[in-house]
Structure formats: structure tokens, C-alpha cells
Amino acid sequence: MMARLLRALGVYALLTAASLIMIGPLAVMLLGSLTPDEHVLASVGRLDFCPGELSLQNYADVFHRVPFWVYLRNSFLINAVIVLAGSVVNGFAGYALARLRWRGRKLLLGLVMALLIIPFEVIAVPLFFQLSFLGWRNTLLVQAAPFVAHPLAIYLFYTFFLGFPRELEEAARVDGAGVLRTFFQIVLPNSKPAFASVAIVTFLFCWGMYLWPLLMTTAENVRPLPLGIAGFHTLPPLAWGDILAFGVMMIAPVLLVFVLLQRWFVRGVATTGLGG
Amino acid sequence: MRIVPRRHSYEGLAGGLLAAPAAACLIFFIALPFLAALFLSFTNYRLGSPLPLEFAGLRQYARIFGDPGFIRALLNNALFALLVVPVQTALALALAVLVNRRLRGIAVFRTIFFAPVVFPLSLVAVVFTLIFAPGAQGTFNGLLELLTLGAWEPVDFLHHPWLALPAIMVTSIWQGVGFQMVVLLAGLQDIPRQLYDAAIVDGAGPWQCFRHVTLPLLRGPLIFVMIVTTILSFRVFDQVRIMTGGGPHHASTTVLFESVQAAFDRGWVARGAAMAVIFFVMVLAVTLIQRRLARQERT
Secondary structure: HHHHHHHHHHHHHHHHHHHHHHHHHHHHHHHHHHOOHHHHHHHHHHHHOOOHEEEEEEEEHHHHOHHHHHHHHHHHHHHHHHHHHHHHHHHHHHHHHHHHOOOOOOHHHHHHHHHOOHHHHHHHHHHHHHHHHHHOOOOHHHHHHHHOOHHHHHHHHHHHHHOOOOHHHHHHHHHHOOOHHHHHHHHHOOHHHHHHHHHHHHHHHHOOOOOOHHHHOHHHHHHHHHHHHHHHOOOOOOOOOHHHHHHHHHHHHHHHHHHHHHHHHHHHHHHHOOOO | OHHHHHHHHHHHHHHHHHHHHHHHHHHHHHHHHOOOOOOOOOOOOOOOOOOOOOOOOOOHHHHHOOOHHHHHHHHHHHHHHHHHHHHHHHHHHHHHHOOOOOOOOHHHHHHHHHHHHHOOOOHHHHHHHHOOOOOHHHOOOOOOOOOOOOOOOOHHHHHHOOHHHHHHOOOOOOHHHHHHHHHHHEEEEHHHHHHHHHHHHOOOHHHHHHHHHHHHHOHHHHHHHHHHHHHHHHHOOOHHHHHHHOOOOOOOOOHHHHHHHHHHOOOOOHHHHHHHHHHHHHHHHHHHHHHHHHOOOOO
8 A cells, every 4th residue: 555655656756757847848938928028038047937027018019019910810721721621632532542443543542652751841942933933922822732632641531431331331322322422421421530630630730830931921911820930030139028928829729729629639640640 | 233334434433523633732732843853953953043954963962962061961860860769769658658557637747748749849949949048048057057056057058069959859859759658658558458467477577567568569659659750850940940040060950951041042952952852862761661660560
């Protein structure tokens, strides 16, 4: 009994120590965002935050310095298009590959498997020229379109639909439903977990996208949140309080989704390997 | 029976229809630019150059491998993978074992360990710039001073020739360890309870249980996690761009950072493309190793 108690205490001590390390930087961010700009560095260095000094002034300053709502709207629109259009396009393709017989099926499957290992960074340079040539620079479209169809998402849907119980579909077909009707009325409603996992991981990956919008946009009115931080790097001394307040506001929507859908997050990440 | 042939042609049409948007996007947004990257890497293309576009053979590749900055980037990527992959995997395994038990409040700890994964790397990099700030003002310096009772001399981590890269490594490990933990935790929970019971009956202690039951049965998830981390460690970019700018003197540069810098900051498009192709070959090599290991796993 005594030994078990000691063991549990030891485990809790280890868990708490690890938690402090994991939470530390987040606490620095949150507390720093509430501290007046000129005191952030000193307070963070000595881990000494004066409770009387904490205020929301930095959050007010953020709205004066950068068009936060514009960034937020852009991030939201870009991600909504990628996640929604991606679910449709990749889900359809995964189903067609797993269940239907059509000319070109083997070819597309081969293409997906080959493209799976090309990291986005490899194609960033030529894609930049390709889409600049089309006049797509400084648009929201250019930030979403290249990420809608994703080989990893197609592959995940493909393996999911391979394991989908055939009996359900056959019952519908016997009742006279065509291929498309079977897909929309029987298969889709029973595939919510797969769609949710892929959607969440896609959202997670795309919300923080930095390199691509950095290359493709120069205009403030189309830039997404992650580039907003650059707006604070202009005039020294750096307003650390403002930067951290911006960070907190940037991560807030993701944290909200995370807290609401935590189980799906963990499952999605565990099965997909994060962004590939 | 009459329905069968009709259904087949209909199925062919439906299949093509459903797959067409994905196929078109994949070809236009991935396959085409990839071929373009290969093509560009064999030319002399430079932004704003008056010279006509010419086939340059392997000249770009020869130039790259004669560039000390790029060699340093290759070394840094190798060092990054060699240090970060084992350290991060070991930490993740320790955390996974730690949270794989029924205790009051364990779900809270799992959430805390996983939380950094949802933070964008660009934001993490900004916060860690503050944590690694120079002088007594940096959190890390302050912490070390506290732990050594004032014996620690504050250093400027991000501008230090030997400490800039390790600072980026620490940042990456902090952000990524929760992801690995989740994968390994799922693996741990798949191990049947009876195996541990049998081992304990045979007189095995906690360490022997871990060594002879947990580790062998966790081989699959461990390999997966290490391969993914290796590939991610090749792709380090955001942290370098935001925290150190590759410096001082290429001390913290990476292949991807050099490639983007060559193509966009200097306009050497062909050279940037050649670096990207080398980067692709590195990822391809790791992927092939992964497929081979996965095949061994199955047999």
C-alpha cells in the first residue's frame, strides 16, 4: 500500500516536472502578452511578473498596428476553402480509386503514390513562377488552390474506403441506386470519422503556413495571420508585448478547435503523420 | 442480369468524374512544378539576368557542392537529424510510458504534452526567440543562472557559432515531441495486458518488462515515428528564417533555407532548384529505407 502510494507520487512528480517544461513557453507567451512592452524582456528573463502591471493594453495596440481582422478573415477563408474543397476532391478521388472500375484508375493510383513523397518545398520555386505567370500573386486563391488536392489525403481516403463494408453498398445497389447515389446516400454519411480526421490535420497544417504566403503575397489585404508577426519586426525596439499578444490571438481559434475536438485531433495526427 | 453491362459503363463514367478534379489538381500543382524544378536545375536561369536561357548541364550542381554555405547546410541537416531524432524519440517514449496508466487527472497531462503540436512553428519560433534572448533578459539565461546559483555567464544563444543550431533543435523538440508521444501511446495501448502479466509471473521487473515486452512490440510505431521525424528535420525552415536567419556565418543554415535564399533573395533560380532537387533525393532515400523496413516488419 505504502509502496504503491510512493510510486504514484513519484509518477505525479515526473508528470508535473514535464508539464512545467511544456507549459513554460506558453506561460511566457501569455504573461508577456499582458506586460507593458518595455518590461517584457526583463520580466521574462527573471520570470518575475508584477501582477499590478498586467493589462490588456498590448491587445489594444495590436489592432492599431496591424489589420488583425483582415489577417484573420484571410486565414479563415483560405483554410475554409482548403478544408472543404479538399474533403470533396480528395474524398471523391479516394472512393473512385478504392471502389470503382474506370479507365485510368491504376494510373492515378501510381501518380498519387509517386507524388506522396514530394515535399512541398521542392516545388515551391517553380510553382511560384508558374502561378505568378498566371497573375495569381497577391490573391487568396493562390494560397488555397495548391493545397486542395493532397496525395496523402487521397491515400488516406483510399485506404479508408478499401476497408468500408461492401455489404452496405451492395444493399443500396440492389435497391436500384446508382453509383453516385450510393456514394452520397450510403457511403458519405457513414464516413464522418475519416473526413473529420483528414479535415482536422489539414486545418492544423495549413493554419500555420508561412513559406508559401511569404513568397506569393506582398499586399497586406491578402496576407494570412502567420505573416502578421512580420509587421512587428519593422521598428526597433521590438514591441514584444504586442508581438506576443498577436501570437495569443493567432493561436486562439486553433486552441478553441483543439479543446472542442481533442479526441479527433489525437486520432487524426496519430493516423496521418502530420502533413506528410 | 441485363443491368450488368450498363452499370459497368456508368461506373466508368462515375469513377472518372469523381477522380477528375483531384487528378487535374495533382498534375497542375505538383507534377508539373516538380518536372519544372528538375528542368530548371539543369539551366542557367537567373532573375533579371540578361543572358538567354541555356542548358547548363550539371554546372549548378557542381557549383553548389563547391559552396561552403551549402556544405554547412548539408552538415547541419545531418547533425540535426542525428541529434534530434534519437533525443526526441527517447523523450516521447518516456512521456508515452509515463501517461500510459490509469491515474486521476492523466488526461490533463496528455493534453498538456500534446498542446504544443497545435502551435504553428512560426509562432513557436517567435516565442523561443524571446526565451533565448541574450543577456540576463533571456528566460533560458535567467533559468541557468538560477540553477547554477549565479555561476552561469549569460550568452547570446541565437548569435553564437556553436549554440544557434542547438537552440533551434530545442525549439523543434519542444514543438514536436507531443506528436510522437501520441503515436507511441497508441502503440503502447495495443500491447496486450496478458504479455506483461506473463512476464511478471516469470519474475521480470519493470525494466525487464520494458526491455523485453514493450520495446520489441513497439518496433513498428518507433520506426514510423523516427522516419517521420527525420523527414521533418530535413524540412526545417520557419525556425531558421525567424530565429537566426541561418547565421552566424551559416552556423544554423539548412538545405531548404539555402534553397529559398538562393532562389528568392538572390534570384539564382536555377541554383535554388538544384538545391531543391538534392533535398528531394534526401527525402527519397529516407522514404525508400522506410518502405524496406516496413516490408521487413510485415514478414
